[in-house]
Amino acid sequence: MYPNANGAPLSIVLMIQMYMLFGRAFIVLFTVPPAAITKNDVFRSGMAAIVAVYGVA
Known part of the structure; x- marks a missing residue:
């Protein structure tokens, strides 16, 4: 079900x-x-990529 x-x-x-x-x-x-998440390199790279993609769009 x-x-x-x-x-x-x-x-x-x-x-x-x-x-x-x-x-x-x-x-x-x-x-x-929460402070550790924003200092993570993967998080920073991902956020930069999102900003770049939305900036183009």
């Missing part, structure tokens, strides 16, 4: 993605200090 959204059942792929995102958010919120 799958949960329904607007009368149609959600696919298992969407269910897995939602659980994985919730799990990751839980881990980040309760184990990593």
Whole structure:
């Protein structure tokens, strides 16, 4: 039995993605200090890429 959204059942792929995102958010919120996230090189590179892509668009 799958949960329904607007009368149609959600696919298992969407269910897995939602659980994985919730799990990751839980881990980040309760184990990593927020200041450490913004000092991470991967975070800085990703944010620079997002700004560059949206700047072009």
